[in-house]
Structure formats: C-alpha cells, structure tokens
Amino acid sequence: MINKAQQEKIKSVLGSKYSPAIIKRLNRRKVVNARGGSYSPESIQKIVKGKIENPAVELEIAKLVSDTIAKQKKIEAQKKALLK
Template identity: 40%
Template sequence: MIIESEKEIIVQFLGKHPSRVIIPVLNEKGVLNKNGLPYSPKIIQNILNGITENITVEKEILDIVETKKNLKNHKKQVLSK
C-alpha cells in the first residue's frame, strides 16, 4: 500500500498526472487488470492514494520512479562536468 509520503515522492518524479507515465509502461510490459484490460487512470489514482492495494502495479511504479531518479542523477553527473 502506498502511503502519502511515498505518493509525494512519486509525484515529484512523475509529475502531477503520474498515470500518464504509468499506464503506457504497464501496457508496454503487458501488465493488465483482472479482466485482461489495461488499467484506467482512476484505478492508478486509487492505487497511488492508498485506496486500492495492488502489489504488481506498485512494484512497476517503484521501478519507473527508480529509472527516473537514476536518469536525473546521471544527467546531473554528466552535465556538471
């Protein structure tokens, strides 16, 4: 379950509309809901707000944030030289 402080960090890296970043990645990886359909923005919002728990989607969100964080750090190192 995502808690408020974690959501703030996620929004910091993915922007104010994180579902716009998350859904395409889930679709690309073939992560679908229990009905075999892509996740809707509302469901992603519920997961981010801690209303719904979904370990698979939460792991993917953390992977996306980690990738963005690593890219940001890499840019900082390369461009500060």
C-alpha cells in the first residue's frame, strides 16, 4: 500500500495530474483491472492515496516514477553539457 511520503514523491515527479501517465503505462504493459479493462482515473487516484491496495499497479507506478527521474536527470546532464 502506498504511504503518504510515497504519494508526495509520485505527485512531485509526475505532477498533480498523474493518472493519465499511469494509465498510459499500465495499458502499454497490459496491466488490466479485474474486469479485463483499463483502469479509471478514479481507481488510480484511490491506489495512489493508499485507499486501495493493488501490488501490480503499485509496482508499475514505482517503475514509472523511477524511469521519469532517470529521464529528468539525463536531460539535465545533456543541458549542462550543451550550455558549458
């Protein structure tokens, strides 16, 4: 289950409108809800807020945050190299 500190990290990295980015990743990875469909923004928000536990989705969220941080660091390094 996602705790308050993790929730803040998700919001700081992905922004306050994090649901579309998470849903896009889940769809690409073919992670579906119990009915076999795509997750709704409301269900993603409940998972991020820690109201619902879903280990598969939580793992994908953690991977998305990690990938986004790595991408941001790479962009910053490239900007520094270009602006020297």
